[in-house]
Amino acid sequence: MSHFDNFFKSAFTVDNVIFGFDEGDLKVLLIRRGEEPYHGKWALPGYFVYPNEDLDGAAIRVLEELTGIDNVYLEQVQSFGAVNRHPFGRVITIAYFSLIKISNFSIQPASIALQAQWHSISAVANLAFDHNKILKACFQKLKWLVRSRPLGFELLPPQFTLTELQHLYEAILETDLDKRNFRKKILSMDLLIDLNLTQEGVAHRPAKLYQFDEERYQALLSEGFNFELKESRTQHKKDKSSESAHP
Amino acid sequence: MSHFDNFFKSAFTVDNVIFGFDEGDLKVLLIRRGEEPYHGKWALPGYFVYPNEDLDGAAIRVLEELTGIDNVYLEQVQSFGAVNRHPFGRVITIAYFSLIKISNFSIQPASIALQAQWHSISAVANLAFDHNKILKACFQKLKWLVRSRPLGFELLPPQFTLTELQHLYEAILETDLDKRNFRKKILSMDLLIDLNLTQEGVAHRPAKLYQFDEERYQALLSEGFNFELKESRTQHKKDKSSESAHP
DNA sequence: CACCTTTGTGTATTTTTTACACTAAAAAAT
DNA sequence: ATTTTTTAGTGTAAAAAATACACAAAGGTG
Incomplete structure (x- = not known):
């Protein structure tokens, strides 16, 4: 044949x-x-x-x-x-x-x-x-x-700070994100568990630690929830918070 | 070896x-x-x-x-x-x-x-x-x-009506779209050329014919434009325009 | 000419996105 | 112990986008 x-x-x-x-x-x-x-x-x-x-x-x-x-x-x-x-x-x-x-x-x-x-x-x-x-x-x-799923949690240690998470997103998306808007959006998804713990041994104000809420993620997934995370359409400058620190 | x-x-x-x-x-x-x-x-x-x-x-x-x-x-x-x-x-x-x-x-x-x-x-x-x-x-x-690119034009004849385009999107997305919102969105992308022609031989008000603007599409693509077309987050009922037709 | 069918249009409301600056907490340096 | 340094954490107002929704217009049919 x-x-x-x-x-x-x-x-x-x-x-x-x-x-x-x-x-x-x-x-x-x-x-x-x-x-x-x-x-x-x-x-x-x-x-x-x-x-x-x-x-x-x-x-x-x-x-x-x-x-x-x-x-x-x-x-x-x-x-x-x-x-x-x-x-x-x-x-x-x-x-x-x-x-x-x-x-x-x-x-x-x-x-x-x-x-x-x-x-x-x-x-x-x-x-x-x-x-x-x-x-x-x-x-x-x-x-x-990463824009359509709350990925990235896989890349972080089990307990992480919001700043770490933001840096990860910035690395993947190759862009800068606005701190306040990022936090607002991430927290509103209600996928993070506030551990009521803070970092230790850092030479500045310690950040709160969070954990990814795997259960809730699965629940939302199964009901077809849309996880999109944007903030990328318009070009915008960084939140220069620190400029007030040195007057 | x-x-x-x-x-x-x-x-x-x-x-x-x-x-x-x-x-x-x-x-x-x-x-x-x-x-x-x-x-x-x-x-x-x-x-x-x-x-x-x-x-x-x-x-x-x-x-x-x-x-x-x-x-x-x-x-x-x-x-x-x-x-x-x-x-x-x-x-x-x-x-x-x-x-x-x-x-x-x-x-x-x-x-x-x-x-x-x-x-x-x-x-x-x-x-x-x-x-x-x-x-x-x-x-x-x-x-x-189809949500992130103005696809679908490939599927239609060179000249088409907005209703045809909407039906196509509905078939692909397996959902109903609101007529007015769909038109607003599509036309605002500025990717259609109004041919100033209308359908012929249909037993109702003839629709205007449009053509896809390939050149402009290429131009927008190369500048990284986001073509997203949503209207899918909330469940919504059809625009029952016709309900007034039979009072 | 009444009538049937489909086209084409606008606005008000709600939701989402964006821009933006200062205080709080802790350690380190003086 | 006070000041300095560094990063964390927070709210609001303005702009843009998404949504819901109803009726007049155009043309063919009987």
Whole structure:
């Protein structure tokens, strides 16, 4: 049956774009490749999909094998299938992405990777394959998603301050937000639990700590609530609160 | 090199979800398969990606070969790669979708398909493979996209009335829109050219005809304009304009 | 010419978004 | 102990956007 001529030696891979947030910086998890091609180069943690596993499953497995990270929610983003994107043959890849709290996971590269490390989004080197392109597409998707879902909580420690949350949003959206308006909006969604605790050991007024209300989020989700968070249409200058501090 | 064990007999396909709009109904283009598996069954127009072509190119070629339609913009949606989705072996598929004016294209199924035909979205049968799932995902994406881009013009004839446009939006969003508010919003985007023509041969007041302003759309796109079109947050009843007609 | 059907229009109300500046709290420096 | 430094926390008014809603106008039909 000539139909089967369409089955040829080819392969699929999955590549994971894992975002984290630390020190006010949006980061992505990269590995240094321990295999040809691109041996020694930085790349997204990705590998082949095996014949007996589906794509989502492969993404989860590969991430675990290459970085030691498991138990995260991975979302499919896009496929990349340029003819020569892989020097060894025809390989298309399916990109997945996820957001995780950096501090929650210890990174343990498998033998197949020389190293696994967080890199600031703003300082990502030349990656192997077409991984720069993939990263860019995933970052776009993140930016887009964060406007319609209260994402980002995944990236913060369980207890966080409103300023930390705002910085995270600013990093993702690549814009400045107005402090008062941001707080008003976030608090009005009623998705944060005020822990009645404050920061300790900071050399200034300590901020209150909050926690994400997972239960309420699930409840709202199921009733089709719209989480949109905008403040991006008009250009506006920062709230220069501090200008009064030095008269 | 054991690396190459990961290249095995497998295949990629592309499947196209082509939306059209006619007689107030949102439609999708299906073919009746002329090949095993699922010979004789309705399916999305899809076929294998060849070794020497990239995914976007394959989608365009396949659509042309199976339905005679070419010169349309296809957008990648998602990959589907369940292990047993294809009875002949491991095949993952990449779904593409597009919107076209039904009247602009004459459908000419190639020998590989027995038939190609528009089907109302609301009355799609059991399709081959996992194509019902794919169709559903694409419809979701359409619904989502139409809120953030002035899509839909692709689906209408070059000259259309505001009521036709509104019906189209209602079909996609699966909701009712308020006539006056819809017009206000659409016209304020300033993307329609008033042709100073009216419908002819209708048994009621003829509507004005408009045309989509492609140039202005491109201009606004490039300056990052936000086309969002909502009116979906609160539940609201229809504008029962006609209630005064029969006092 | 009455009548049927669909088009086309405006306004008032409510909600959301935006812009903007000072006091409060704690630690550090004097 | 007082002052300085730094960040947290707060409210309001103005502008823009979204919503709800009803009737006259245009053309064909019988």
